[in-house]
Amino acid sequence: MNHSPVEGFSKLSKQRKIDWLIKEYLSEDRSYEQVLQQYWNGDHTLQKLHEEFSENTISNFYMPYGIAPNFLIDGKLLALPMAVEESSVVAAASKAAKFWIDKGGFKTTIINTKKLGHTHFILNVEPHKLQHFFNFKLKKRLFEATEEITKNMRNRGGGILNIRLIDKTADLENYFQLKASFDTVDSMGANFINSCLEQFGKTLTEEVQKEESFTQEEKDSLQIVMNILSNFTPDCIVRAEVSCKIEDLKDDSGISNEEFATKFKRAVTIAEIEPFRATTHNKGIMNGVDAVVIATGNDFRATEACAHAYAAKDGKYSSLTHCTTDNGIFRFWIDLPISVGVVGGLTNLHPLVKFSLALLGKPSAQELMSILAVSGLAQNFGALRSLVTTGIQKGHMKMHLFNILNQLGATEEEKNHFVTYFKDKTVTHHEVITEFNKLRNR
Template sequence: MQDKKIAGFSKMDKQAKIDWLSTHFLEEPTAATQELASFWHQDEDLQRILDGFSENTISNFPLPFGIAPNFMINGKVYAVPMVIEESSVVAAAASAAKFWLPLGGFHTEVVDTVKLGQLHFRWSGTTERWQALFPELEQRLRLEATHLTANMEKRGGGILRLDWLRKTEIAPDYYQLRVSFETCDSMGANFINSVLEQFGATLQQWASSAPELTQKERELQILMAILSNYTPDCVVKAWVECSMEDMQKTLKTGDDVRHFCQKFETAVNIAVHDPYRAVTHNKGIFNGIDSVVLATANDFRAIEACGHAYAARDGQYRSLSRCTIKGDTFRFELEIPLALGTVGGLTKLHPLAKMSLQILGQPSARELMQVIAATGLAQNFGALRSLVTTGIQAGHMKMHLQNILIHFGATPAQIEEAKVHFEDRTVSFTAVREFMAQYNTVQ
């Protein structure tokens, strides 16, 4: 155990890190070293950029970069870049996009783009005293942060408002500044955190020197200053809508269109009221959302955390999408918070993130919100359509067939023959194993 401990690992160069890891944790050190190196980019300058994205980098972990075409969103057609390893996701999104293309496509609307930050502190004064002091203090906070906000204000952003809260359930003397920001096309994390830390410094200086404060009121302790990834006012809506008559022309199923729509509506309602179903239902939505978030080098962990919190905002975890049938009209919609950026961060550093934004037509953050929301809704539609008709496994396992064949060491010729063989058969691990055994026997 002692031999596996190390000090100063981050200061070692990449090769030394790999040598140490291979020696202490991998069964075949030489082969492991070669495999890690095989994933390095041949362009050394580009590899140095990739190494700089994270700490203790020893290799790259490639994920498939795919395209879902035929997305019509607000009358504009997109080819949507998606980065994901799950085999059926891109296919489902592309299928849903194609389904809705002749029906008017997807409609989207950005509700608002407010992002939030919090300054947490403890103060010995009363609520009434703080309320009286706050208007003048707010002016000082804004003034002393001007050097940080000036450029953002030129672009139309900046600090929108400051709200203060006192939550005695946390601590008797706990206060919080909740600050609302507009960060334009930037995700804004560094900007928000810098402003909040400046607020903390201003607040500390004010408490120590303001003549209007009593000795007791000078007791102020900054706890932390950090953005919030819960952004319930940075929200976008996406929806599809059509008549039953129009859907019947597109629907490729033996089911009566009204029967299909009613089953679909019930499936969504189950996820609205049953958290066990809602988690899987929303995971399907994030299959689509995360894929585009990753492709554009945005923060999918923040997006997921915020989305799941939003799904539980009334105290119970629920579906993020809704479905209604009114008369002859079917409507399927999604409302979700998406705090995104198209400038800054890795969006300009990662070559494929730059290409993703180029493919999307160099969208603003607001436009990207709409594209990603539409992709999440498309993914949800594709999954639910399969669930209430053929079942999820038929399509999923068809997509998974090639992975199973590769697992069994199938040649390109065997893969092509297997695709034909399983065209009208159920795909399973056992069935593919039997196919390979039979194929090898015949050969």
Template sequence: MKQPIKGFSKLSKEGKIEWLVNEHFENPEEARELLKEYWHSNEKRQQLHDDFIENTMTNYFLPFGVAPNFLINNQLYTLPMTIEESSVVAAASKAAGFWLKRGGFKTEIISTTKVGHVHFNYAGSFETLSTLFEDWKPKFYEETEELTANMRARGGGILSIALVNKTDVLENYYQIEARFETCDSMGANFINSCLEQFAQVMRADIELRTDLSAEDRDLQVVMCILSNYTPECVVRAEVSCKVEELNDDKDVSPEEFASKFQRAVRIAEVEPYRATTHNKGIMNGIDAVVIATGNDFRAIEAASHTYASRNGQYSSLTHCKVENGVFTFWIEIPLALGTVGGLTKLHPMVKLAHEMLGDPNSETLMGIVAASGLAQNFAALRALVTTGIQKGHMKMHLFNILNQLEATPEERDAIVKHFTDKVPHHNLVVSKFCELRGIPVPKSGVNKDK
């Protein structure tokens, strides 16, 4: 039975690895070698990676790909995409090429406001709390002047502060709700620092209110934290063309394609089962660019799915219409992104990704990321309503199967050629592989004795 370890964080990196491989692996030497195999050969770079998180053992590599030919607001981009799922980069590239000939992607920043809260309990009357708040409010601004000076110099800062009564949903629960503009920074540290200063003002002031009853002085700050739900930090991206210009598939007329495509989007708007998969595909494109540019994909995911539920039912993030012979497909999505701070100046690949995009500001990056999600969704829906999703996806997955089989270059070429006009399901690929090798087809899975 495994035993807990005390003082693990105080061990050296080598000490942590020795404990890990001896405690959790049947072959400690093999595990140790694999961990070290993924260390960066440049010691300075490896130290940089070690410092990103705690208890770093090694690096976990993900493919860094690019999707060219994205025409966004009449400017051509090559998008960096970090993702492990096959067909995502290919699909985004194909959609970008399709819309390159039809005017490209148009984006618009709807708003860039972010929100944070001081969550607190108050047992006194709301009237007394409202009076207290009016006294606190100017102090909130005064006591955060040093914190906000640089942000204000760049055109940002605290936009508004309000008292919110939430006692209808939870006894004695109130909020100080503040709105912020954080410019090119994602702004989490800035917002949280301001909120904690607000809380200090509240605590200090209530301690001095000896004129109030015990109940009216009963205030407890629960927490101070920004919200990753950013429904006021939203970008719109769209593509449009005349219906007759949707003439890229010989098997489906432009009119039929537009009708089926619009219906597919409408299904995702009304059916949560479909909307979940529909939006997951959107996030394939969005997350890949968000990760490559050193932003927090988990925050983006959380905000996007909450936004998709804002009307009481989980629904599609994209929408489509056909009016007066014009096909329009668009997305509106909350994207709180940063181009300064965090990993943007630390991680070499993140710096490279930003340079590849022309070192965009946060608003430009919002548009680029939204376009990547719209392109991904267009490619998926286009496949679904024409050839089906598996044909293209499984062809990309073929290379994963061949790698698993450890096929030689000659075998790879022969198998890829064989499946040019066939869907390469796993069992069919294994059978063809065994045929080329002249060995029996295994009863299940990959042949272990190649």
């Protein structure tokens, strides 16, 4: 079937958007309209609010919103909100939290909160000449030109921390950067940073044109390529860790504490040296991180991009977590670069986001950084614990059982049968199908 482009789609009403989609792409099957409508919120004000979060919205896409209790973080007992669809994530996090609650819980340290942004520009001038201009004239003017933009942020204790000129001409002809670091306090700060950077671009243009040491040819060569924050924030970082005596690990898998510690550390070491394993290892960490990031209305794409860039910062993709078993002490930790906010964006608008932040005791941005790092560490601990003992599928497939049964259209009675049936067995898709067919044919 050939489709026709549409003009003015964004200006159509929601109903007309749906009508067009059904006609153009869904063979006039009006049953799809019901699929979309069943996810509309009955509260029209709330539905309108959701629709204004994005563009061209025709429905809402729901994800399960769960709670992982028993997280002892820096002496505070918390229940973490997690928005995630993957089976066993909430269960694994909860199990890890319970494991560490009587061993002192999780400890965190904010290492730094610096965020970065760049004005990227082209200028055909000798680097030493530009550096002199930056040091003695431009840098001061950049701070002055952004005073109005940064006033409120400075009043809250943040603002522009520093501005540097970066010579990138070895990588690209005549390419330089104004690299700025920021403290955005409790906001994620994307709009603030980008506003500052756009002013940098304007001020740079003005000051270059006024600079007497530059020739007219040099002035005319200036091109502002872009002004944009970086989602790679290696200096906005938090550490979360757990530790205890190896003799206190008390794993219930049937192996000794010493063997468990040895196997666990070896699994982390493999993730440190083998990128194929590190990718899956870190994905598991982000299962825990992203679930809380989404529940608190933050940007999980930025979180993912930053974490994976950091994992490759030394030239080879590696584990975000680390483990030692020295002097009879088991220690497991993560250094997580993460930029999040608790004011602005969805945090003041989305009702469930407001609930999540209230549930967490209305944390500061730094406290939320700690919570997110702990969530990732707990998820990784739970996954590795399973991998080096019973295997990952036993717990994961037990949680996945209901997904399979729902796909098969199982009744509540049949679901109860399967819970009993797999009480002492490992769930496999093949075994579920086989037993389901037997059950239906009795």
